[in-house]
Amino acid sequence: MRKQHIKLSEKEHSYLTTLTSQGQLKARKYKRVMSLLLLDEGKTMSEVSNLLKYCYPSIVNLKKNFLASRLQCLEEKPRPGRPTVFDGVERARITALACSSAPAGRSYWSLRLLADKAVELKLLESISHTQVQNILKKTNSNRI
Numbered sequence: 001m002r003k004q005h006i007k008l009s010e011k012e013h014s015y016l017t018t019l020t021s022q023g024q025l026k027a028r029k030y031k032r033v034m035s036l037l038l039l040d041e042g043k044t045m046s047e048v049s050n051l052l053k054y055c056y057p058s059i060v061n062l063k064k065n066f067l068a069s070r071l072q073c074l075e076e077k078p079r080p081g082r083p084t085v086f087d088g089v090e091r092a093r094i095t096a097l098a099c100s101s102a103p104a105g106r107s108y109w110s111l112r113l114l115a116d117k118a119v120e121l122k123l124l125e126s127i128s129h130t131q132v133q134n135i136l137k138k139t140n141s142n143r144i
Contacts (some may be wrong), residue, residue, distance in 0.1 A: 005063055008040040012071060032074050036060055086124070091122045094132065094135050111136075 049056045065073035111129035
């Protein structure tokens with residue numbers, strides 16, 4: 001007799017089969033659903049891994065998460081992403097500096113000149129010209 005890794009209830013099994021038949025699932029969720037259904041059928045984790053082209057540790061983690069939180073394991077956990085380097089006040093200062101009149105002898109602000117002037121005026125501790133470009137791009141500011 002083969003070892004059954006997980007046991008789905010009738011309600012869970014019908015829910016998962018309706019998810020697969022709807023055709024509106026993202027690929028990651030689809031693989032998770034199919035993995036759970038195959039594990040419920042009695043397939044081994046390595047067989048599921050080979051059938052779905054899903055790495056073995058992911059199957060192990062899915063099984064562990066399913067046993068801990070049942071069908072909540074299908075949902076994506078939020079990813080924090082990289083925190084912003086400059087807050088809104090600092091961005092506003094850069095934008096205001098770019099909107100001010102250009103220094104003497106210049107017809108317009110260059111990105112490098114803006115970055116150097118912001119550090120010189122101690123608006124920021126340090127900033128590169130590419131970061132200035134990204135700030136101005138997001139605020140739709142025109143340097144000219």
